[in-house]
Amino acid sequence: MKQLDVRWAAGMLLAISLAATMPNEKQMTIVQEPIDKEATKATKALYYNLLDLSGKQVLFGQEDALAYGVEWKTWHKSRSDVKDVCGMHPALVGWEMSKLGQGEYNIDSVHFQHMKGWMKEIYKMGGVNTLSWHMDNFVTKGDSWDVGEKVVKTILPGGRNHEVYKEKLDLFAEYVKSLKVGFLFRKQIPIIFRPFHEHTGSWFWWGRSHCTAEEYKTLWRFTVDYLREEKQLHNILYCYSTDVFQDEADYLEFYPGDEYVDILGMDDYHDLSIKGKSEDLVRRLRMLVQMAEAKGKVPAFSETGQEAIPEENWWTERLLEPIKSDEIASRIAYMMVWRNARKDHHYGPYPNHQSATDFKTFSQDQWLILEGRIPDLYRFPKGK
Ligand code: BMA
Numbered sequence: 069m070k071q072l073d074v075r076w077a078a079g080m081l082l083a084i085s086l087a088a089t090m091p092n093e094k095q096m097t098i099v100q101e102p103i104d105k106e107a108t109k110a111t112k113a114l115y116y117n118l119l120d121l122s123g124k125q126v127l128f129g130q131e132d133a134l135a136y137g138v139e140w141k142t143w144h145k146s147r148s149d150v151k152d153v154c155g156m157h158p159a160l161v162g163w164e165m166s167k168l169g170q171g172e173y174n175i176d177s178v179h180f181q182h183m184k185g186w187m188k189e190i191y192k193m194g195g196v197n198t199l200s201w202h203m204d205n206f207v208t209k210g211d212s213w214d215v216g217e218k219v220v221k222t223i224l225p226g227g228r229n230h231e232v233y234k235e236k237l238d239l240f241a242e243y244v245k246s247l248k249v250g251f252l253f254r255k256q257i258p259i260i261f262r263p264f265h266e267h268t269g270s271w272f273w274w275g276r277s278h279c280t281a282e283e284y285k286t287l288w289r290f291t292v293d294y295l296r297e298e299k300q301l302h303n304i305l306y307c308y309s310t311d312v313f314q315d316e317a318d319y320l321e322f323y324p325g326d327e328y329v330d331i332l333g334m335d336d337y338h339d340l341s342i343k344g345k346s347e348d349l350v351r352r353l354r355m356l357v358q359m360a361e362a363k364g365k366v367p368a369f370s371e372t373g374q375e376a377i378p379e380e381n382w383w384t385e386r387l388l389e390p391i392k393s394d395e396i397a398s399r400i401a402y403m404m405v406w407r408n409a410r411k412d413h414h415y416g417p418y419p420n421h422q423s424a425t426d427f428k429t430f431s432q433d434q435w436l437i438l439e440g441r442i443p444d445l446y447r448f449p450k451g452k
Pocket residue numbers: 164166175176202406407409
């Protein structure tokens with residue numbers, strides 16, 4: 069190479085590396101606001117604080133944690149298997165809306181009124197509530213695993229079940245509106261709503277083989293618009309949560325748009341199963357975090373676990389270490405394990421379970437947030 073060429077090449081290299089370190093236009097215009105401009109102050113605060121948590125600590129959660137445990141089913145105030153094992157409740161609790169309006173109990177025998185009480189308890193503790201909905205099939209009247217018919221298009225505007233779908237949303241709106249605390253100045257509890265989850269799989273009627281991406285997006289946007297504009301619900305953050313995905317294009321194929329999602333979630337049991345590999349879990353979480361950060365959204369590990377937890381040190385070795393030790397994957401804001409239903413169907417520990425001692429060690433890791441060390445997630449940050 070001639071001297072001039074060398075200088076030219078060096079100049080180009082410098083220009084390229086400078087361009088790579090400077091924020092590009094896209095990065096500079098990231099909007100970090102909840103999608104509902106009229107969200108309550110506490111809901112906005114939750115969003116900002118979850119964003120702020122990312123990279124510092126992670127909320128630990130469990131589905132139905134306060135409602136029952138592996139060895140107890142009767143109503144309790146302030147009991148959870150997690151607390152029985154480590155002395156602290158999870159900081160985030162998931163609840164399920166399936167069968168709302170069809171009786172007093174949800175699909176997993178949780179009384180809807182009791183559920184409200186537990187949600188208030190979690191909120192007063194400073195924790196977070198998230199709602200999923202295994203909605204019944206509108207065509208066959210079967211459950212959400214009944215994938216026999218193309219259901220999604222029938223509940224879209226103009227579809228033959230659209231009015232019935234709206235009635236379901238009305239019930240949901242009524243339920244969520246009634247989640248209030250306080251006497252004189254009743255305040256609404258912010259919640260994270262995670263509808264139509266795991267659609268990158270095809271086990272639910274809204275899964276990827278049972279509707280087109282356009283139909284799914286239309287359903288999602290209609291749902292958000294209806295709850296927000298028509299029902300005037302302003303205490304919701306919306307979480308889009310896939311099951312496992314291969315790459316960004318795969319994750320975003322059914323994504324309804326940045327104006328319709330606050331939290332990017334992923335459910336992943338696959339990589340924590342016997343055949344699964346931590347490298348794959350970490351790879352997917354890294355993609356999730358990077359997509360969320362590029363969009364100004366909160367990254368969340370919305371569901372995980374291994375049924376019956378077959379290894380003694382599962383908590384520290386399989387869940388904590390791989391995620392915590394990865395600089396990018398560790399920037400998720402929360403992780404939630406599934407419910408403690410029975411000895412052969414539980415994802416959290418319970419006293420005398422082989423993983424209980426390891427769970428105690430896990431719970432003491434200060435990177436994880438459980439009861440007693442939850443930052444004030446509902447305080448509006450200064451300067452916002
Ligand atoms: C599944 C199982 C079912 C339950 C459903 C909805 O993963 O736990 O037993 O009914 O979730 O919560």
